[in-house]
Amino acid sequence: MKNIISLLFFSMLFFSCEKKEEKPMEIIEKTPVIIKEYGYAIKDYTVIKDTIRSGESFGIILDRHHVMYPTINKIATTIKDTFDVRRIRAGKPYTILASKDSTQKASVFIYKHDKINATIVDFADSTITAYRYQKPIKIVEKSISGKIFSSLSVAMDSLHINPGLTNTIADDIYPWTLDFYKLQKGDEFKLIYEEKYINDTVFAGYGAIKAAVFKHKNRNFYAFRYLADSTKGLIDYFDEEGDILRRQFLKSPIKFGSRISSSYNLKRRIKHYGYRIKPHKGTDFAAREGTPIMATANGVVTESTQRRGNGKYVKIKHNNTYETQYLHMRRQNVKKGQFVKQGDVIGWVGRTGSTEGRHVCYRFWKNGKQVDPFKQKLPAAKPLKKEVKVHYLAFIQSLKTTLDNIEITKTKSDSLEIIAQN
Structure with missing residues (x-):
């Protein structure tokens, strides 16, 4: 009996000490994350980010990044209908994608118009392309x-x-x-x-x-x-x-931000003229010199000239009922006979003619008579x-x-x- 117990004990010890069979380790291969910017795999390039400085041109930038001038001229000529390289502006950010070898030669130029929109010029190979890119928003x-x-x-x-x-x-x-x-x-x-x-x-x-x-x-x-x-x-x-x-007419020829400095008033008295009654048949909108002046409605320019009291001015005929006039401009932006649309810039605020401050005097005619535009029931659009x-x-x-x-x-x-x- 004693021998049997000893045999069982050693059998249990043998099986407990037996090495357990280990399962093979499972290896999971992770797909590497490819970081892309503007559609390009960044890891494949030397990425150079900078801002256009005053006096810099497209040619100067690419030359600095090892692109030869004959190639630069070819790029500019090829893409001119899509992107005029002469219009790049100082202060705008750009990105260069260059080769990762010792030359670090540029192959892609990305011009950033704003946070969302950019123009991409790709000249990595013999095919030169330029296209607009918009970041997903x-x-x-x-x-x-x-x-x-x-x-x-x-x-x-x-x-x-x-x-x-x-x-x-x-x-x-x-x-x-x-x-x-x-x-x-x-x-x-x-x-x-x-x-x-x-x-x-x-x-x-x-x-x-x-x-x-x-x-x-x-x-x-x-x-x-x-x-x-x-x-x-x-x-x-x-x-x-x-x-x-x-409506057919805007309420103001100046965008939001100006103020009415003098209203239409047929009984206005002016200190300069001894407080005599001198009717003011216009509405003055005070604004900084150089502020754009807009056409308040569609029409044809009938006058774009200069006279002593009015200074430089523009007059527009909108139809057989309405006409408008814009006085004291620094400079006009339209010519006689030109058709203008509502909101088009027809000139800029100045102080030409008989005026003491920078403003545009806006005058309004209905059936040949000057009236206060703010008291007119103006027709709506279609x-x-x-x-x-x-x-x-x-x-x-x-x-x-x-x-x-x-x-x-x-x-x-x-x-x-x-x-x-x-």
Whole structure:
């Protein structure tokens, strides 16, 4: 019995000490991540990033990166219809993709127009190409609201909104229906707009303003962005009834940021003339010298000349009813007989003629008589067709509901009260 127990003990010891069979190790091969920029695998190049300096040209830059001038001339000639190398500007960033050998010779030139857009010039081999490149962007819808106690600019600045968005509101959406120089304390606004992001985090500017409403003098001024004609790609802003906001005439020949320094006044008294009544049949918009002056409507230039009191000026005939005139320019940008469109730059603010300050005197004729443009019921642009209007009213329904439900929380401040909603 004792022998049997000993045998069992040694058997157990033998099996417990037996080396266990190990499974073969599984090797997982990971695919290397290829980092690309502007469509190129960065690891294959020597990457040189720089900024164009004052006095530098396309040729100077490529020559510095070991491209011979005959090749540079060939590149410039080949791509001239796509990219005019003479138009590169100091201060713009660029990237050179060069070979990784000892020569580090450039083979790709990337000119960055902004954070999103670039022009790529590829001359790596015998084929020379140039094309526009746009970084993938993410569009994020945002909303803001506020109550104005000073001005729109101050309110938007306090929301940390770039002036570009403010100018779009004033110059592209409401220039026909709202006078932003006359907004009142307590006026309210709400916006639904887009922000652009690169790689989900880098802010790259604003997209479209999809909807807006301004409450001014207890009246709501709605604006909805809508593609009215898909065949022509015409996008405009319309109100809640489907009426177009755009009018035949702009309210001002100067973009948002100027001010009215003298209004139309037939009983104006001037100190320089002994306080005698001297009618002022124009509206003066004060602005810095060199500020662009725009045609307030489509028309044909009938005068572009200079006279003693008017200084350098332009006069435009819009149709058989309306004419406009723009005085005291530093320089004109149009000639007699030229057709101009609404918003075209026809000259620049100056102080030529009889004037004490830098401004443009804007004069307005109706049926041959000078009138105050701000007291005229100016014609609207072409309205929506009936069948399109039905689609439009259905399209804005959810937008209007979202807009109306944005709350304005009142938080008192010395100059305004605003609230941002994301």
